[in-house]
Structure formats: structure tokens, C-alpha cells
Amino acid sequence: MSRAWHLISGEYPPAPGGVSDHSRSIAHALLNAGKTVHVWTPGAEGVTDDQGVTVHRGPGLFTPPGLVRLTRELDATPGPRRLLLQYVPHAFGMKAMNVPFCAWFAARRHDERELFLHEAVYPWSPGAPWKHQVLAGVTRVMLRTLALGVERAYVSIPTWAEYLPEPLRAQARWCPIPSPLPLDVQEEAVRTVRDALGGGPTVAHFGTYGGAIAGPLEAVLVPLLQRDERRQALLLGRGSQGWCEALGRRHPALARRLHARDGLAPEAVAAHLRAAELLLQPYPDGVSARRSSAMGGLGLGLPIITNTGLLSEPLWRELLPVALADEASPAALLALAEHLLEHEEERRTLGERAARVYREHFALEHTVAHLLRRGDTP
Structure with missing residues (x-):
């Protein structure tokens, strides 16, 4: 039986x-x-x-x-x-x-x-x-x-x-x-999100904005937006609205380019992520296969910027499905983000490799x- x-x-x-x-x-x-x-x-x-x-x-x-x-x-x-x-x-x-x-x-x-x-x-x-x-x-x-x-x-x-x-x-x-998100996303839904963001390169983050991640995230996101007035920040996941509002109060000149979407259904989260040029995911203990926020971007074939750490598996260095800093250093993560924002072909190649590694190892x-x-x- x-x-x-x-x-x-x-x-x-x-x-x-x-x-x-x-x-x-x-x-x-x-x-x-x-x-x-x-x-x-x-x-x-x-x-x-x-x-x-x-x-x-x-x-x-x-x-x-x-x-x-x-x-x-x-x-x-x-x-x-x-x-x-x-x-x-x-x-x-x-x-x-x-x-x-x-x-x-x-x-x-x-x-x-x-x-x-x-x-x-x-x-x-x-x-x-x-x-x-x-x-x-x-x-x-x-x-x-x-x-x-x-x-x-x-x-x-x-x-x-x-x-x-x-x-x-x-x-x-x-x-x-x-990944907690659907892997197939309608292009019409992605275009709708891009129109709502108002154009310009978009850097996204998907998470819950706990203190250990919020600090490095802010230290990278703020200078990224300050260096180019076209850039937008898209903040997704539980707690994104409150963190976005607090960040806007600390940096009022950036407030109009900070976009939070809290409480979205998985299908909507996937469409919003696909609308971004980059996904920025710093982790204090390093990227690992237990991080569903990283898996969400990986499954969708997004170019992801993250870092190694104590809990990172060797696979991340061996297969390089993400742009990888050696630690959650804002300077290292910022350098990677600037480079990828300036090189569209590298972003495309990285996203394709992310989707392939996800299918072969993490699905x-x-x-x-x-x-x-x-x-x-x-």
C-alpha cells in the first residue's frame, strides 16, 4: 500500500x-x-x-x-x-x-x-x-x-x-x-510594469528588508541612484513599503525614484522582477541555495549581483550564475552593478546562464x- x-x-x-x-x-x-x-x-x-x-x-x-x-x-x-x-x-x-x-x-x-x-x-x-x-x-x-x-x-x-x-x-x-515564483511571465505584464516605472534603468531588490541586508542594500542603492538621474529602484517583498518610505525620508532627493510593491501575488512579483535590468541581493552569510529570494531571480533568468559568504556553496563560484563579490562589501557590489548597467550584452549573457543553472541544479x-x-x- x-x-x-x-x-x-x-x-x-x-x-x-x-x-x-x-x-x-x-x-x-x-x-x-x-x-x-x-x-x-x-x-x-x-x-x-x-x-x-x-x-x-x-x-x-x-x-x-x-x-x-x-x-x-x-x-x-x-x-x-x-x-x-x-x-x-x-x-x-x-x-x-x-x-x-x-x-x-x-x-x-x-x-x-x-x-x-x-x-x-x-x-x-x-x-x-x-x-x-x-x-x-x-x-x-x-x-x-x-x-x-x-x-x-x-x-x-x-x-x-x-x-x-x-x-x-x-x-x-x-x-x-x-523559486517561489512562476517561471513563465507574460510580456504584456512586464511592459505594463515598465510603463508604470517611467523609463530608465531599474535596479530591483526582492526580500523582507531585515537589518542585516537592509544596511548593505542602502549603501549600494543610494550611490547607484545618485550617479544617474534616470535610474529607478524597485523594492519588492514584505516590508518593502515601510523601508522605501524610510529610505525616502533619509534621501529626499531620491524619493520619486524609489518604487515599493508590498504584498503582491507571486505572478505580479515575477512580472515586476522581469521589468528590471538588475537584481541586487546582498546577503550577510553569502548567497546560498536556501535563499528563495535569489532563486526567484535565478529562475526568471535575471542578471543578479550578490556575494559569497560563510554559507555559500562551491557551485556559485564554479558555475557563476550570478555576478559575485567576495563579501557583502558595498564598494564591491557597487562596482559590479555599475559595470553591468553599462554593458547590456553581459547582462543578457549572465541572465541566460542564470536560467540554465537554475533548470539544471535548483528546479x-x-x-x-x-x-x-x-x-x-x-
């Missing part, structure tokens, strides 16, 4: 977030492969149908009281079952230290269990405050607990496998996070093939 898939995730649409997008993409890909798919996630109580995927929601689902309900309702579904945990420590509550949930997952020995690590542990630093030291230690204990009896593990970046115990570490498969079908493959070795 074919096992039903049960995805356990801290996020699922309409809740925003990269794990939410990834969970839905995986759920529907498994459904399209002929599998029965359930999703268990926090939210308003109820069971709904998401185009064939059965979504079970409940408030406090992963708290100790919620686990009692989760056990009862999960056991009421027909077996055999395959549980796929979409793991990010902070997504399961209790300030990223939900040890009871990890123990519950480890105890589900009558179900086949698989683990997908979007993030593994909180980083440890000897000079960090004691609260961070505790969090780093607890998240390592949590991961070791989750790994007990797990059939297979998948990691969004190879670095996460280093935190798994053997033999699971050696067997873990690298499954990059695919969703590669992850789904790993999930559906049985009895093989990595």
Missing part, C-alpha cells in the same frame, strides 16, 4: 514566508505525482482542501497541549504514513526551543519519518550573550533528538548536514529551495525526484 505523505510545517499559505512557499510547492508536486498529501500547520482550527491537499490547522498545534490533539488526529488518518518535517527551529514556537515537539517527532516510530532542514541550529559564538549560548546549545540538542530513527534527511544547503549525527550526515541529500523537480526515490544511496 502506498504511504500517504504528511508534511509538518510551521508555515503554510496564506501564512507568508519561504518555508510556507516551499511547503506548498512540495505538497502540490507530490499530489501531482499521484500521492495522497496532508499538511499539519498552526492556524485557525479546521480542515480545508487546498486543491487536493488536505490541510489540518489548529492553534498552538506544536505546544505540549497541542501535541495531544495532533497525535490523536494524525493517528486517525489511514496508514501507512510518511512524515516529512519542514524544520526551522523558530517555526515551532517556545522561542525556538521546543524540545517537547522534537521528542514527540522522535517518538513516532510507527511512522516513516523524514527531515528537511531549512535551518539547522542557532549559530554559536564564544563571545555571544549567555541567552544566545543557551539557544545555540538547545537547538543542537533538538536536532539530535529529531534525528533519532529518521529514515532520510534533506538539507537546503550542504553546511546543515554537518550538524546531523552519523550515519544520517553522510546520507543527507542536498535539495536546494526552488523543484530535482527535489521531488529525491523525495520519491526509494531504496537508493546518495
Whole structure:
């Protein structure tokens, strides 16, 4: 008998977030492969149908009281079952230290269990405050607990496998996070966006504007706009409107060339990205396959400017699907942006290489093939 898939995730649409997008993409890909798919996630109580995927929601689902309900309702579904945990420590509550949930997952020995690590542990630093030291230690204990009896593990970046115990570490498969955006965009929609922007070269950013990224982004974007009055900035993603308004207050001379589009549907985000000449994506820990914002541009074949860092895989240097600085240095990123804005043919070539590398290494079908493959070795 074919096992039903049960995805356990801290996020699922309409809740925003990269794990939410990834969970839905995986759920529907498994459904399209002929599998029965359930999703268990926090939210308003109820069971709904998401185009064939059965979504079970409940408030406090992963708290100790919620686990009692989760056990009862999960056991009421027909077996055999395959549980796929979409793991990010902070997504399961209790300030990223939900040890009871990890123990519950480890105890589900009558179900086949698989683990997908979007993030593994909180980083440890000897000079960090004691609260961070505790969090780093607890998240390592949590991961070791989750790994007990797990059939297979998948990691969004190879670095996460280093935190798994053997033999699971050696067997873990690298499954990059695919683009959360559609790859096919109507040219009419792109032209409409360009007309609304008013002409001139456009530099875009797609993200959530957290402090670690917002600083380097501003340090590059402001001089880029100051050097050429034709240039426009297009800011996409959650938090873009607030950040855009704050940036305009700090630099009033640039305000009319700052365009924010917050809360767009994925199809609209894709059309806006395709309307830009460049995508500027600085990352404090480096570009990596867990960055869905980078994957969005890569899948659309955009020329992307970004940087390497601690979590960057070797592939980025080997295949060069992006214009790559050695670190999130504003000066290095600015130099790359200026060069590409002045060389249209190089932008075109870089975009074509981005789309090809995405298809060959990062597309969703590669992850789904790993999930559906049985009895093989990595």
C-alpha cells in the first residue's frame, strides 16, 4: 500500500514566508505525482482542501497541549504514513526551543519519518550573550533528538548536514529551495510594469528588508541612484513599503525614484522582477541555495549581483550564475552593478546562464525526484 505523505510545517499559505512557499510547492508536486498529501500547520482550527491537499490547522498545534490533539488526529488518518518535517527551529514556537515537539517527532516510530532542514541550529559564538549560548546549545540538542530513527534527511544547503549525527550526515541529500515564483511571465505584464516605472534603468531588490541586508542594500542603492538621474529602484517583498518610505525620508532627493510593491501575488512579483535590468541581493552569510529570494531571480533568468559568504556553496563560484563579490562589501557590489548597467550584452549573457543553472541544479523537480526515490544511496 502506498504511504500517504504528511508534511509538518510551521508555515503554510496564506501564512507568508519561504518555508510556507516551499511547503506548498512540495505538497502540490507530490499530489501531482499521484500521492495522497496532508499538511499539519498552526492556524485557525479546521480542515480545508487546498486543491487536493488536505490541510489540518489548529492553534498552538506544536505546544505540549497541542501535541495531544495532533497525535490523536494524525493517528486517525489511514496508514501507512510518511512524515516529512519542514524544520526551522523558530517555526515551532517556545522561542525556538521546543524540545517537547522534537521528542514527540522522535517518538513516532510507527511512522516513516523524514527531515528537511531549512535551518539547522542557532549559530554559536564564544563571545555571544549567555541567552544566545543557551539557544545555540538547545537547538543542537533538538536536532539530535529529531534525528533519532529518521529514515532520510534533506538539507537546503550542504553546511546543515554537518550538524546531523552519523550515519544520517553522510546520507543527507542536498535539495536546494526552488523559486517561489512562476517561471513563465507574460510580456504584456512586464511592459505594463515598465510603463508604470517611467523609463530608465531599474535596479530591483526582492526580500523582507531585515537589518542585516537592509544596511548593505542602502549603501549600494543610494550611490547607484545618485550617479544617474534616470535610474529607478524597485523594492519588492514584505516590508518593502515601510523601508522605501524610510529610505525616502533619509534621501529626499531620491524619493520619486524609489518604487515599493508590498504584498503582491507571486505572478505580479515575477512580472515586476522581469521589468528590471538588475537584481541586487546582498546577503550577510553569502548567497546560498536556501535563499528563495535569489532563486526567484535565478529562475526568471535575471542578471543578479550578490556575494559569497560563510554559507555559500562551491557551485556559485564554479558555475557563476550570478555576478559575485567576495563579501557583502558595498564598494564591491557597487562596482559590479555599475559595470553591468553599462554593458547590456553581459547582462543578457549572465541572465541566460542564470536560467540554465537554475533548470539544471535548483528546479523543484530535482527535489521531488529525491523525495520519491526509494531504496537508493546518495
